[in-house]
Amino acid sequence: xxxxxxxxxxxxxxxxxxxxxxxxxxxxxxxxxxxxxxxxxxxxxxxxxxxxxxxxxxxxxxxxxxxxxxxxxxxxxxxxxxxxxxxxxxxxxxx
Amino acid sequence: xxxxxxxxxxxxxxxxxxxxxxxxxxxxxxxxxxxxxxxxxxxxxxxxxxxxxxxxxxxxxxxxxxxxxxxxxxxxxxxxxxxxxxxxxxxxxxx
Numbered sequence: 095x096x097x098x099x100x101x102x103x104x105x106x107x108x109x110x111x112x113x114x115x116x117x118x119x120x121x122x123x124x125x126x127x128x129x130x131x132x133x134x135x136x137x138x139x140x141x142x143x144x145x146x147x148x149x150x151x152x153x154x155x156x157x158x159x160x161x162x163x164x165x166x167x168x169x170x171x172x173x174x175x176x177x178x179x180x181x182x183x184x185x186x187x188x189x
Numbered sequence: 190x191x192x193x194x195x196x197x198x199x200x201x202x203x204x205x206x207x208x209x210x211x212x213x214x215x216x217x218x219x220x221x222x223x224x225x226x227x228x229x230x231x232x233x234x235x236x237x238x239x240x241x242x243x244x245x246x247x248x249x250x251x252x253x254x255x256x257x258x259x260x261x262x263x264x265x266x267x268x269x270x271x272x273x274x275x276x277x278x279x280x281x282x283x284x
Contacts, residue, residue, distance in 0.1 A: 096233070116283075120284055135192055137279065137280055138281055147194070147242070153233075183196070184234065185230035185232055187228060189208075189211070189229045
């Protein structure tokens with residue numbers, strides 16, 4: 095199992111649009127083979143920070159997700175709404 | 190439920206010591222009231238990045254954790270091993 099944390103800083107006024115796009119992405123992604131969890135979170139103090147916390151069976155399934163039609167279509171639209179590049183980490187669990 | 194993501198960049202050569210300290214902290218923290226998950230992860234490409242991903246019943250329980258004897262004792266020891274300040278976020282789940 096691998097864990098993904100992808101943090102995005104949205105432009106003020108673009109948060110709701112970002113959430114709507116994420117919801118479209120989630121709806122398609124949770125149907126994918128190898129997707130265990132694909133969840134959207136919002137920072138409680140800084141609501142323009144939206145973070146996906148994900149679980150995938152392995153790196154191969156995550157790579158397939160990044161090649162999916164819905165990811166290739168929606169990810170650039172999300173990027174247009176953010177202040178800066180996404181902070182993206184892939185983790186393995188230690189304990 | 191709230192989710193916490195706390196990312197730390199450890200100094201080279203200090204990773205194993207950091208993991209050992211986290212394991213001490215985990216052993217005590219999972220006994221705390223209100224702690225649902227308290228898990229240690231390591232970035233697969235940048236192994237000096239160690240990240241705690243946590244779930245707490247609510248903010249009150251998280252605050253009590255930060256006042257606990259073991260947190261007050263171990264957190265400063267972890268900070269001595271890192272390159273820079275921890276990146277700490279408290280999240281609520283949207284979807």
